Amino acid sequence: MCAMRVDAKVVMLGKESVGKTSLVERYVHNRFLVGPYQNTIGAAFVAKAIQVGDKVITLGIWDTAGSERYEAMSRIYYRGARAAVVCYDLTDSSSFQRAKFWVKELQNCEEHCKIYLCGTKSDLIQGDRSLRQIDFHDAQDFAEEIGAQHFETSSKTGNNVDELFQKVAEDYNETALQFMSGEVSMLLKAPCISSNVFSMGDFALTFRRCKHGKTDGKPPSHT
């Protein structure tokens, strides 16, 4: 069986339709899928190796369902995550409130998980500035308050997407180096340190969604 070692678990969180799957698609496959929007069911997993200096770091990315009906399930996926990309849609103020909800969750339950606040669909506001509902500085202030990095991205154009995940991998690498030098040895007690080794069988089991007309071969349980 083909096994893959994942260095850092990354979880995508945010309200439904903010563009989590599109971010992952852009990053992993460098594409933007058009067509009718289909919500994620459960979660999907994908791994990508990324060069950081002279090292290769493999990010294991969990793309969770944003629908509130899957909220309990999303909690399972952020457990042990080293990084969380908390997304909000720059054109939807309610999605920013939802992002704040996930930040609070992470702060309460996964204190060692680094947070990346991500405003999505920046191409839309580039075309029409009146569509912006979350001021850049408000989001930036919030990010600073919670000690998070802040990005505005577009999966449609690819703007800032690589930069976001590159930063995730670099930060992970830096923390790993600090481990080795003993600077953050107390983190060894954190549950997220456990080895993340996935087999191809796990891939098959964890792909439980139907998006953009693609399926894992199983019909979704509901729409």
Ligand SMILES: Nc1nc2c(ncn2[C@@H]2O[C@H](COP(=O)(O)OP(=O)(O)OP(=O)(O)O)[C@@H](O)[C@H]2O)c(=O)[nH]1
């Ligand atoms: N213009 C534009 N549209 C986007 C962008 N990202 C996503 N979308 C659109 O927004 C809709 C939702 O995108 P998804 O990536 O499926 O959103 P999601 O957060 O994974 O949604 P859930 O699976 O329900 O949690 C789709 O119609 C996408 O085409 C973007 O950067 N620009």
